[in-house]
Amino acid sequence: MNSMTVGFAGLTHLGLISAVAAASRGVEVVGFSDDMNLVGAVNHGHFPILEPGLPETFAKYREQLSFTARLEDLAACDVIYIALDVVTDDRGQSDLDPVRSMIANVLKVLRKDALLVVLCQVPPGFTRSLPLASERLFYQVETLVFGNAMERATQPERIILGQSEVQKPIPEALSQFLKTFNCPILPMRYESAELAKISINMCLIASVSVANLMAELCAHLGADWSEIVPALRLDKRIGPYAYLKPGLGISGGNLERDVENVVRLSGMTGSEAGVARAWMTDSRYRKEWPLRQLHREVLAHKPYARIAILGLAYKENTASTKNSPSLVLITQLTKCAIQAYDPAVSLEAGIFPQLETVPDALAACRGADAVVIMTPWPEFARLQPDRIAKEMEGRIVIDPYRMLDPESCHSAGLRQLVLGAQ
Amino acid sequence: MINHHWTEPQKPGRVCILGNRGFVAAAVAQALVERGVATQTIGANEINLAGPDAGLQLAGRLRREDVLVFVAARAPSKTIPLFMENLAMAKAVGEAIGQTAPAQVIYISSDAVYRDDLDLVREGDCAHPGSLHGAMHVAREALLQAVYKGLLCVLRPSLLYGATDPHNGYGPNRFMRQVAAGQTITLFGEGEERRDHVWIRDVAEVVYRVIAHRSWGVLNVATGHSFSFREVAEQVVALFEKPVAIQGTPRQNPVMHRHYDSTAGFKAFPDFHYTPLKDGLAQTCLQGMKKL
Known part of the structure; x- marks a missing residue:
């Protein structure tokens, strides 16, 4: 492949992962954000996200990666990806204004022979509405999975590419870059690609x-x-x-x-x-399953119980708490004393007055009437039920993801409540 | 699905209860009086809510700082005249609260507002009644919402039981009277239908808490545990020294169950839990069922 430079506008979860994955395919990469502090941190290998494999891949391909807060630096790119995470509100509605704003800025510096690819999660019709000639404008489906994003970005199952007309050949620069991922490339019209996601x-x-x-x-x-x-x-x-x-x-x-x-x-x-x-x-x-179990098994007899919460993130291997079942549960346990532990999430003090964060899982279990494992972090699967039982005051372990071994729980005298079995 | 105007409970001022002789009204009044709440019941002997000028009469009795608990109804509202009479009562209440705007209005509705074939009932489910009785409650709820913009709380109880029940409907109350009289309990079919039975004192407790928090919104009054009528019959028989037979009959209608998602109740009142059916039945048995 001839030397080419690919830009990523937006150093979000999506942008950072995609930029590092692109570097791993042998291209030069320019990552842009107008946040100078963020750019400085990333240049030093400090990332605002937790993602297995990211630091290692970044270190391996460091020489091909440059990060900048100067918009003009994107002018060096043959292809520029718009890679902002799209923010959603509590009702799941997207705020697309930052994406439109970023696109408007990038169009100011996009070379006349360069291509623009929208990588953000946009609704059908968005890409076609953009003010750029259709032969230079593309939409690529991202299939980021938090906690597994690096692997999926470097080894995608397929690449779904939206363009103005399905029969049009993909421009050489973009085609060359996409082929480096060694997976099927599925071209389709913009709207199909947007709806495919x-x-x-x-x-x-x-x-x-x-x-x-x-x-x-x-x-x-x-x-x-x-x-x-x-x-x-x-x-x-x-x-x-x-x-x-x-x-x-x-x-x-x-x-x-x-x-x-x-x-x-x-x-x-x-x-x-x-x-x-x-x-x-x-x-x-489903999100309220742990609350119902707690009320039935513990709070009906002891409304002011001490509860251990293991896990605050919405899933393992991420520090994101967006719509996290754990926080939904904590919000409802206003009468309880809560001891919480998460390997990656640290909550601001005072958000939940009844909650105390502790440095490890066993400390959270200390004196608890019930333990609730709300995030399936791998380290929770390594907890020994007999150690938990020794720390606890009560015997109830609410373990929706069945992280603990049922036999060991039984032997330790714990009553383990899981999803999918009695 | 309810919100609290007062996060921490406070002792309320005067509470006016529309209805005084009914099963629910009497239980609520008793619970409030036991807690030292100034309580005034207004029965049909004082104001005939379906009569002329009832709205004006009621308005004359209410004060702005009052909490009004609207229980009164001609139930079950199975005929058109009864349906219209119940709406006339609600019209009078609407006129009165439109004039006086009391601090809070609590309407005791019914789970009959939900579709009959709804297996798992939640407050957010669409009210789509399959009976005139359910339609009457939906219409009353809508009427109150239209005229009153204050703190309106609608409570929708499931099936109720208790010693003072005057209806003797199919379920714990009738079963208890039958066993006490040494009669065989006759089930519809084999009594497979599962229902959520609520002890009347728990209803009164929920109403008290709604008042103490000045809550507004919609809340089902249900335990979250459903039992078949046969299981209920067996539990009732086990409470008495002299057992009676439980007999099934040929099934006339398809089996329909009803369960409740009680999460909204847990959220509203985290330190309140319904009395388990077994305990509620035992308490009722101790009190002795009122003779009809």
Whole structure:
């Protein structure tokens, strides 16, 4: 491949991961943000995000990476990706103004022979509305998964590329760059690509919703969802990587945003979106599973109990707490004393007056009437139930993700409540 | 689905209860009096809410600082005349609270406002009644919302039981009277339908807490635990020394269950928990069912 330079405007989770992944494919990379402090930190290898593999990949390809707060430096790029994370509000609605603003700025410095690729999560119709000639304008679907983003960015299953017309050949510079990822490239019109991103998320939510429903039935009927899952994974129509782990609803903001998009678009076009609304209702119900368990098993007898919360992040390997089930739970435990621990999240003091953060998981369990494992951090799976039992005052462990070994919990005299089994 | 105007509970001023002889009204009044709350019940013998000038009469009795608990109803509202009479009562209440704007209004509605085939009921579910009785409650809720812009709390109780129940409907109350009289308990079908049964004293407790917090919004009054009628019958029989038979009958209607998601209740009142059915039945049994 001839030497080429790829730019990433926006040093967000998406931008940083994508920039480092691009460098790993042999191109020169310019990362831009107007936040000078952020640029300075990143240049020194200090990242505002937690993502396994990021520091190592960054160090390995450091020489190909430059980060700048000068917009003009993007003029050196053959291709510029707009890579801002799209902020969503509590109702899952996107704020696209920062994306539009960034695009307007980048267009000021984009070379006449350079290409622009929108990598952000935008709704159908957004890319085509941009003021740039269609032969230079593209939309690429990102499939960032928090906690696994580096691996997915460097080894994508496929690349979905939106362009003005599906038959048009992909310009040489972009084609060369994309081919370095050694995966299928699927060109389609802008709107299809924008909707492909949403479609992927809808399929994931559908799988998770089914898993949660069936897991709850298992718990009521004496079945065990973990015994059923391998059978489903061997079914070609479902597949080995299907989202079949029961959980506490959907979180993180991105999935919620896409459901909101589907409901909005359906309202606009007169399509039936009842199933998407049902997913959100279901998600809220699942998120409150630990609260219901706590009330039934502990608070009905001891309303002012001491509760240990293990995990604050919305999922493992991230410091994000967006729509985190853990924070949803803590908000409702106003009468309890809470001892919380998370390997990556530190809450500002005073946000929850009833909460005290402690330095490790066992310290959180000390004197607790119940332990609730709200985030499936790998380190929680290494906790010894007998050690937990020794620290605790009570015997209830609410462990939705079944992080602890059931046999060991039983031997330690703990009553372990999990999703998908009695 | 309810919010508290007062985060911490406060002792309320005067509470006026519309209804005095009914099952719920009497229990609420008793609970408030036991807590030293100034309580005034207004029964049909004082103001006929369906009569002419009832709104004016009621307005004359209310003060701005009052909490009004609207319980009175001709129930079950199965016929059109009863439906219209119940709406006339609500119209009078609407006129009165429109004039006096009391500090808080609590309306005791019903879970009949929900679709009959709703398996898991939540406050956010669409009110879509399958009966005139449910439609009456929906219409009353809407009427109150239209005329009163203050702190309106709508409580939708599930099936209620307690010693002073005057209705003797199918369920714990009738079963208890049947066992006390040594009669066989007859079930519809095999009593498979699962329902959520709430002890009347818990209803009164919820109303008190809603008053003490000046809460507003909609809350179901349900325990979150549903039992089949056969299980209820068995629990009732076990409370008495002399057992009676429990007999099924050929099923006439398809089985429909009803469960409640009680999360909103946990959020509203974290330190309140409903009395388990077994304990509530035992208490009711101790008190002795009122003779009809």
